[in-house]
Amino acid sequence: MSVDRLEPAEAALTRRFLLDYPYEAARQFESMPASEAARLLTDQPPHAALRAWEALSADVALEVMEQLPEAMAVHLLAEAEPVVAVAVLNQMEPEPREAWLGRLNSEVALELRGLLAYADDCAGRMMDPRVQPLRTGVSVAEAIERLRQIRRDGLRELFVVDDDGRLTGRVEIQDLALSARDLPLADITRSVVAFASDLDPREDVVETLQKHPITALPVVNVSGRFVGVIRQAELMTAVEEETSLDMLTMVGASPDERALSSPLFAVKKRLPWLQINLLTAFLAAAVVSLFESTIAQFTALAVLLPVVAGQSGNAGAQALAVTMRGLMLREISLRHWPAVVGKEALTGLINGLAVAATTGLAVFVWSRSFALVAVIVLAMVISMLAAGLAGALVPILLRRFGQDPATASSIILTTVTDVVGFFSFLGIASLFAPMLSATV
Template structure:
């Protein structure tokens, strides 16, 4: 029953394994062949897969690695922190697979080289059509499905790609370079993952060739791997916005998660005291008019929400390269005007509620003005923070939300209490 499950739906099998504890998952994996287990391992979260690998008998673990896709096997091994444990597994893995894995993990993290598979089908440009067809048939019998036939020169540099229909209909005696599509789209192995996603995203390819600095064909990136990367990039950015590490997962150890989160929590604590300092400046007035303390969170939270909207739109624009640095000021100004417009409506509504609740029109005016000022500041800072971080070569998503919250809290508290001080004679009974 378990064997059939792994055969028919390895992705669901992977999800089922992830729902179990480590001991239960290992006991199930021991009941299926390494070849079947490898299909599920290709869909497992790498950190969880690495923990299972270390619990399995080394010979079984090595056989699973040998049958996995090279890209996934490399990701799994990189999650094993001890280098001696990685090497021990690689020494027992199929030599060809182990060699390809070693090559992959030499590429920097988040690059095309790390995403690619080194397995592809390429033919020299001077091969005759009839010989190319024979090679294609032989490859299909041994390896199965094939996406593209790439053409290389005598130095293994990428020259073009073959259309299957053109190959089958061409004169058998001509060289394939005469029927190939030249100047094929490709990416460099050192290209950043985000740039790869942007470059390939609007193109409908099954796979994209990867070349080194001098143009040698070194691998391909499959569309499914690219889609997985897009999803990973999006979730990483979401985590970074709130001060969690982009490489942190639910299965990460407590020590690893603490190392990623604590620095930003300390920064958040420091910035929180900035907001507290503002309140402390007006503590005598708050003690005299306790109603002000009731509305402080309203002003701050509305500013935070408005800023988060601007932040999300601008970060998306930066990631998709929709924002030209020359027009950055225009975008910041636009978000500031959005804050003004929204502040007029939301501030008026909040002011009306405050007046109805307290029967003091000046309290409503104070809240309306403070909310308007804070939402303008929120719009400007929500747009400016990621743009400034990007201009300094930093990830625009990196804890932008923490910085934004500080701005909206400080501006919100100061504007609300400042206007309250200005209108104090009309607020005190």
């Protein structure tokens, strides 16, 4: 398979192998020169090459990508799972990484930059992402050959992952060197003493170190995939910094000065958003004013108006919290927005129907008006459906346009839920006015 171009029959057979057995294909590619693997992938359609390329170790995937035609390399980087693309990009120095990101679609590049940027003082920022694990199922001889390809100094142990890249164990270099070459790697694989999530704060990393005297702490993402290692030097630095922060806390100083910031600093940060919130409140008030005559005619509407707005606000806050958590923990990315929005819309609809049934029963007992029950039931379903949609869409749209979802999501969501809740309730009441006149 080292010819420059594959014959049609051989190319079809290789394509079938890549599609059906991507992990086996990845093992074969990892055992050959990157240029040879790149030639074989170049002869395949992008969708077939992508399956095998995603299964490669990050360092090999980078070497192969650099040997591919630029158009195909960009396609693989853009279409791969974000965690795979980020692992490959993490192997690069900042300048070439930015060059590759610049070749991508702006939306894809924005998403990958967000995944690459860990917050300060978290495990992801402390780790070395260029540490390559061994695959489970290989022999000691294959593991030693893989170690030679990695060519990293100062290694005392290597970590073992399954075909999906999830951390399964560790192998000490001494055990690897002294074992028979035909021995399965699983026979000398030891359990992992401890690990950290890439989003764990520094204090959790320090706490783990205090419980387990280790020199290297593996780091995994939210799906359990191995993403890097925190070395002993970084662990010691984290302990020293955490100790100094504890000393500052003892004398009443905030480490980041947020709690003890000056009043002027607090006003500077908070006042603009309070002013924006005031404008949105006036917008909601303007919607209510459109139906002033209807409210004056049916005073029961004024009593029930906060019920609709309050329930839709709570439903929207739930959807917002779940979506924000997914974005922050990297469980979801921008490309998952249809699934997230669809799920929250369906959830809002079902919850709206359930809450509307309870509300309708309570309103009937209170008012004995079927027309008023119909108004609040319809308004409740519409407003809670809209709340679910807004709770999912607002943070995703803010992230899409490069804004921090935590900054303005709640203000925008409150505006949407209030406006939709007021408009739906009072608008439907206006349509049902003749029936309301007969009963209320």
